[in-house]
Amino acid sequence: MTNLHIGENSYNCEAEESVLDALLRQDVDVSYACKKGTCHSCMLRSMKGAPTAKSQADLKDTLKSQNYFLSCLCVPEQDMSLKLPEQSELYSEGKVVVNEMLNRNTILLIVECHDVLEYFAGQFVNLQREDGLTRSYSISNTPQESKTLEFHIRRLPGGKFSEWVHDHLKVGDLISVSEPKGHCFYIPERKDEGILLVGTGTGLAPLAGILTDALSHGHSGPIHLFHGSSEQEDLYRIDEMRQLSEQHSNFSYTPCVSGAQVSEGFEKGRANTVALTKVQNLKGWRVFLCGHPDMVSQMKTQAFLKGASIADIYTDAFVISAE
Amino acid sequence: MSESSQSLFDRIGGEAAVNAAVELFYRKVLEDYRINRFFDKTNMEEQITKQKAFFTMAFGGPNTYTGRDMRDVHARLVKMGLNDSHFDAVMEHLGATLVELNVPADLIGEAAAIAESVRPDVLGK
Numbered sequence: 001m002t003n004l005h006i007g008e009n010s011y012n013c014e015a016e017e018s019v020l021d022a023l024l025r026q027d028v029d030v031s032y033a034c035k036k037g038t039c040h041s042c043m044l045r046s047m048k049g050a051p052t053a054k055s056q057a058d059l060k061d062t063l064k065s066q067n068y069f070l071s072c073l074c075v076p077e078q079d080m081s082l083k084l085p086e087q088s089e090l091y092s093e094g095k096v097v098v099n100e101m102l103n104r105n106t107i108l109l110i111v112e113c114h115d116v117l118e119y120f121a122g123q124f125v126n127l128q129r130e131d132g133l134t135r136s137y138s139i140s141n142t143p144q145e146s147k148t149l150e151f152h153i154r155r156l157p158g159g160k161f162s163e164w165v166h167d168h169l170k171v172g173d174l175i176s177v178s179e180p181k182g183h184c185f186y187i188p189e190r191k192d193e194g195i196l197l198v199g200t201g202t203g204l205a206p207l208a209g210i211l212t213d214a215l216s217h218g219h220s221g222p223i224h225l226f227h228g229s230s231e232q233e234d235l236y237r238i239d240e241m242r243q244l245s246e247q248h249s250n251f252s253y254t255p256c257v258s259g260a261q262v263s264e265g266f267e268k269g270r271a272n273t274v275a276l277t278k279v280q281n282l283k284g285w286r287v288f289l290c291g292h293p294d295m296v297s298q299m300k301t302q303a304f305l306k307g308a309s310i311a312d313i314y315t316d317a318f319v320i321s322a323e
Numbered sequence: 324m325s326e327s328s329q330s331l332f333d334r335i336g337g338e339a340a341v342n343a344a345v346e347l348f349y350r351k352v353l354e355d356y357r358i359n360r361f362f363d364k365t366n367m368e369e370q371i372t373k374q375k376a377f378f379t380m381a382f383g384g385p386n387t388y389t390g391r392d393m394r395d396v397h398a399r400l401v402k403m404g405l406n407d408s409h410f411d412a413v414m415e416h417l418g419a420t421l422v423e424l425n426v427p428a429d430l431i432g433e434a435a436a437i438a439e440s441v442r443p444d445v446l447g448k
Contacts, residue, residue, distance in 0.1 A: 037372070038369065038373065039369070040368070058372065297365065301353065301364050301367070304349075304350065305350055309346060310346065310367050310371050
């Protein structure tokens with residue numbers, strides 16, 4: 001028999017019993033559906049005690065690395081400390097150290113935070129205003145050394161949070177930062193294989209972070225970045241990306257403009273369409289797609305059909321809050 | 324254990340063979356205009372898992388599907404017009420996938436026979 005710890009509580013797990021069954025038997029409210037590894041709705045995270053290989057077999061590498069596992073498939077071999085998805089979120093205090101415009105409508109917000117060891121470029125956090133208003137933004141830098149988190153925040157017309165960030169938030173102000181979330185980030189493995197990054201608008205934020213992370217780990221396989229928008233004025237960090245591509249022979253950068261006005265040095269068309277004409281075969285590649293939900297879902301299928309494995313396709317689609 | 328007493332699942336290569344087959348198969352299906360409307364593109368992860376179950380079943384491996392399950396999960400598709408011609412197309416892709424993976428013809432025949440056996444349940448006959 002093994003023990004399962006969740007916060008202050010302990011639960012026993014009989015021999016041959018799955019984590020899910022043990023928790024349900026002891027009235028812990030865990031969401032689940034199929035109980036055979038298909039639906040992934042019972043996914044939990046182990047904070048201590050490695051999950052069994054079987055319970056992680058179908059998960060993405062980034063989820064495995066954070067000890068996520070399917071509780072229905074896990075008959076524990078040792079005691080485990082678990083975290084339920086709905087456990088209340090921990091926020092830490094951050095201080096704004098930079099807010100400057102990246103282009104006509106997007107701000108670069110840099111927030112100083114004390115404990116960022118577990119934060120990876122490309123993941124996202126919830127930022128929270130004093131009154132509780134909360135929005136998710138992707139991390140666009142590698143936080144460990146600078147102890148800062150960088151975000152690209154576009155002003156949305158009528159967007160409560162983004163207008164507040166643009167119009168009122170100042171250097172020195174405090175803002176609450178959640179724990180890191182999401183599985184869209186770089187793992188320093190398979191360094192000689194390709195990475196395709198396709199983003200629209202502020203979808204560049206996680207991609208730029210993943211790019212920095214990959215290059216700093218000495219990733220030697222080809223890395224292609226396609227960043228698109230309908231107008232050139234909504235792209236940003238163009239010179240910086242061009243410079244990086246000159247410094248790193250394995251990195252190529254293609255800014256794409258889908259509107260009518262296309263200057264020299266830019267490709268005409270949507271970023272995903274342009275990307276598909278430039279890459280022939282994605283077998284063995286990791287693919288990161290961030291931005292407009294339609295682009296993300298179309299490109300996901302296309303990347304798969306071009307040979308990328310489903311587990312190697314990471315997506316982060318914009319969510320526009322209705323409230 | 325002599326080779327002939329091993330299960331088809333083991334002779335064909337077990338779970339590794341299933342994993343190799345599913346994505347090849349799903350690509351063929353998504354590119355086939357005759358049947359791709361029956362396959363969800365919005366949740367590809369879930370589709371891959373379902374196809375793993377399908378291959379495990381076709382290889383005679385451990386699976387928990389009953390005829391009743393087969394009927395229930397495909398009922399919605401039968402309403403959308405799923406018929407023998409679509410089942411034939413899937414059988415075609417199953418065979419082509421296994422050929423691509425260099426599975427010997429006699430084993431492909433065995434797998435095809437198992438898959439064929441669920442045709443009435445899938446089509447709700």
